[in-house]
Amino acid sequence: MRVGILTGGGDCPGLNAVLRAIVRKGVPAYGHEFVGFRDGWRGVLEADVQPLDIPDVRGLLPRGGTILGSSRTNPFASADGVDRIRRSLAELRIDALVAIGGEDTLGVAARLHDEGLHVVGVPKTIDNDLGGTDYTFGFDTAVSIATEAIDRLHTTAESHHRVLIVEVMGRHAGWIAVHAGMAGGANAILIPEQPFSMDRVEAWVESRFRDRYASIIVVSEGAVPEGGAAVLTSGQTDAFGHARLGGVGDWLAHEIERRTGKEARTTVLGHVQRGGTPTARDRWLATRFGLHAIDAVQAGEWGMMAALRGTDIVMVPLLEATKELKTVDPALYAEAEVFFG
Amino acid sequence: MRVGILTGGGDCPGLNAVLRAIVRKGVPAYGHEFVGFRDGWRGVLEADVQPLDIPDVRGLLPRGGTILGSSRTNPFASADGVDRIRRSLAELRIDALVAIGGEDTLGVAARLHDEGLHVVGVPKTIDNDLGGTDYTFGFDTAVSIATEAIDRLHTTAESHHRVLIVEVMGRHAGWIAVHAGMAGGANAILIPEQPFSMDRVEAWVESRFRDRYASIIVVSEGAVPEGGAAVLTSGQTDAFGHARLGGVGDWLAHEIERRTGKEARTTVLGHVQRGGTPTARDRWLATRFGLHAIDAVQAGEWGMMAALRGTDIVMVPLLEATKELKTVDPALYAEAEVFFG
């Protein structure tokens, strides 16, 4: 079989490890040939490919990012997208596609499967908000990086009377914030699933100051105060009277300083969370996803994707990943709350 | 309730995080009082305790080891062990015990439960060889450390024509070797579950040299060559004609040099694998084990221990942990073998 592989959406540690595993197994075990599409669906639409044989995947296991490049191109955005994909695959004599990506990429993959194309998926999201799988690769790396940042803030927190805020990824789901906050010993964790009360935040901060301890607050980039985004984006001004607004982390620092009179400082980790070498666990998971995906291609299990269940990799329908956003389990959040304040 | 806590067996990153979680929830949520027994069952036998209140667990989350100390004392080694424990608990007015430990510690806990004592367990093993739970805390940390070592060896392997060997923990089960070997891109992984063939090892090494690549071999400390331990311990001599034998890693280096004429070097990670701050994942798991253990104490679920199943923490009978050694799944090992040679 000739198999095309693409990586879509934001980059994520472990993408390259998936590529490597697919090729390292597919070539010798099944005699597959591989081509890599450049920049996600854009490469498929434009038949823009690069070779992907065993020498091409050498050294990829520990390497973050994706050697195939990525984009947010959606083939269904144009009326003839599916036709172009069919032509492109025919021209390149591609028998099957492995689509590695998140909600958008897998959503496209599911629709192409409905159109009769041979597609297998591998779920990818830093934010851990895809359904159908216990975890996705990249998430453990993001949590580790955020936790290490929180660890470092503890020493400042012990030496000064300050409030330290870490803004982490998570636009719609607070998984990174909850995991890193629990692992780092945060005094409060604010997530998108639940608008936060500034009165409650203020009470936590003040209660910590009474014991001479500073506070560390972890906030998802998508968290909003009660009253919603309108509150968040209402103009704040800095020390010079200039208008000021970064993200929710900056807003929170400003608001805490205003309410408590104590210094508050924000760290915005940004893309640092999605870069660099994957953790051992993410490499292990990405490798296994790749192995099972190529087994599924060989077995003709079209429309399925690799998923982690406990310690097993299983194949589940692509639709399970995308039918609804996987948000933080309230029971888990309640466990995290034990350590607030 | 007055609750006694003990940590038994070898130290493991996350033990302190369990202690912290138990105390941080048990005191405010249930009004429990806690005492820590020193050095595992020795402290219980001798009523040797230390205070364990909220201030005592401050800062423990990221700290490796155990502030309670540990030992391998087995109360059933002496005929009056159980009586002494009863007396000790009565004297200290302890209502319930939380035993954190591995096969030995939990085995004792199960027998004390049979004797009618109020015991709840938390499973602990670096080696991941306890049953009843997907993983135990400390394992992810050990795998991370071993993987980082393998990562570092790759650059030497690319620059010189050498065989590099990493001996990792795992006396009876090769979980660390398989996980770290898969995550680090090892060219061979040798585990206790399956005696290894030196002919096959030699063939892998030679095949890699033909492509101008060096080899990296991960070996569990408990792995043995075909023919068994007798082969392993038969006298080797070093360059000076002196007898020489460290562990299996040293033996393997010697044997490869003898067979291939190429230099082979061994890294023995030893206790480095079980020390230092836990990974984010291990802190999260240890914290959750602690929270669920103290909930179980409160609920009177005696004879049970905390366990991970997928993303959930559940309580299972203590006996599940210890009834048989959890060895490496052959299907997982077969996945690792894809990358050998």
Place this chain on the structure above:
Amino acid sequence: MRVGILTGGGDCPGLNAVLRAIVRKGVPAYGHEFVGFRDGWRGVLEADVQPLDIPDVRGLLPRGGTILGSSRTNPFASADGVDRIRRSLAELRIDALVAIGGEDTLGVAARLHDEGLHVVGVPKTIDNDLGGTDYTFGFDTAVSIATEAIDRLHTTAESHHRVLIVEVMGRHAGWIAVHAGMAGGANAILIPEQPFSMDRVEAWVESRFRDRYASIIVVSEGAVPEGGAAVLTSGQTDAFGHARLGGVGDWLAHEIERRTGKEARTTVLGHVQRGGTPTARDRWLATRFGLHAIDAVQAGEWGMMAALRGTDIVMVPLLEATKELKTVDPALYAEAEVFFG
């Protein structure tokens, strides 16, 4: 002798290592007794002390922050500051002071020395902008953390067409930016010593996009565009038309997006750079500073501070540290420029 120790200014990895070294040598070698003043000069003014004997410094070597706490209190801010210090030292029977801190703390120390007090200094600055010493402890740690962040951004930069900005510490001097930028392979480094031209930044970014490579820009928090701070703080608006301004990193992202139409994202490391365990080098330097400082106390070398020159620790007058800001050597910056664009 009874010796008082204080730590002033912002916290810095290695402060605790200095304390430990002073006590571990001073007690057995010279028979000194130690007390720690709480929160810098505030503790001296208010005779607020904590014990500082060998057991108190156990475990401090790898620990970031300062167990003594810190503040920015300046005793010369009030007319009777010096008198209060004299009274406080007399009351506590303190024979000598070791002041560990930056420009402000050492400036106060120098003036107290002029007043006849027995003072020895240890220089401390994350930013490396103190004179008289090749480096100060904490700087290597900050550079390492910033470099690791840049490393992680490279994988995103290779996978997407983006501009990635890292804002690092350095209000008046760009040492962290230059060192981390050189070590991390940044495509541009913007420092306070030299107002930057947005036209030049734009040209670098565009030239990199032509080769299909993204750009990574490291910017000191104190860097300003040509035209000065007024340009920087002129109102920017975000996607929703809301006024927006974080620091220079946010400004730069906005300006690059406006000029090039490409996405730009900012990481603000903030206090993460000054927290956590010191690097091996910083621990070594902090330890040696502590040992030489207590030798100087014993030898009565008042008004002097420890300094690194090559591989030697020497004692230099306190005034050398503070007489002028140590800014980035233009020759070093020129070396960094080799890799721009």
Place this chain on the structure above:
Amino acid sequence: MRVGILTGGGDCPGLNAVLRAIVRKGVPAYGHEFVGFRDGWRGVLEADVQPLDIPDVRGLLPRGGTILGSSRTNPFASADGVDRIRRSLAELRIDALVAIGGEDTLGVAARLHDEGLHVVGVPKTIDNDLGGTDYTFGFDTAVSIATEAIDRLHTTAESHHRVLIVEVMGRHAGWIAVHAGMAGGANAILIPEQPFSMDRVEAWVESRFRDRYASIIVVSEGAVPEGGAAVLTSGQTDAFGHARLGGVGDWLAHEIERRTGKEARTTVLGHVQRGGTPTARDRWLATRFGLHAIDAVQAGEWGMMAALRGTDIVMVPLLEATKELKTVDPALYAEAEVFFG
């Protein structure tokens, strides 16, 4: 000019960073062309080269090892070595050589300079035992790795009554042991410069056990007990009566167990210390060495090598590096001894 570059001796983090800096400056600033000799002097003797232009050095900054490969081939081992080198350089039209290596490589470079060849050197040694420069790149990385290992052992040391031994690199000089031991808080540091007394080691260990603390001992691979190597290699037997001898670390563990009856465990870091990504400081130093080396080529400063003096890079005669082994300064060792026992 056409410039040939080679890397000789053991690999060392930062070698690739030197290559990158030379090429990144030499091509655009001076119009040089570069070729890389494969496997050190072997490549020069055999005119075995690989291209080395700007695209070839992309991504090399953080990468350990050397893309040129290395060997221990010595051209002066054969009578016609110099002639073969002349012929090889003539054939390849090479005008100048940059030799990056340790004692052997630079010794050869110095002799070739005497023969009238155009050679510039860059000093490289993990062990930091070359003269003429404050430090060499790779050393800081090795110290960091060893320190991190010691950090991890502390938690076991606090939880169990054990002696933990770390064997680090350093055949003739104990720089890594002293730096890592000081940074990691070792209780004893044994180095090649000074045969160690087992009675003294035993006394330290026993004194620590009296306070209920375990001991951590750092030992250079080249350290020998009083009485010399003969003592070290005299046959030891393990628990099964089998002959046993790894390196000095294993010997020490055995000897301590025999004398004190307490468990002792050894970690042998081996090649892990010389692999992986260089620290920020080593990348900075390697980059600067490369820049100054190519400036020296351009300026025709033959027979010189780059060296670090304080914060400056200077050019010194090649002979300074090799005229004598740079051993640990006794004054520095005395500082480390403050913390022994």
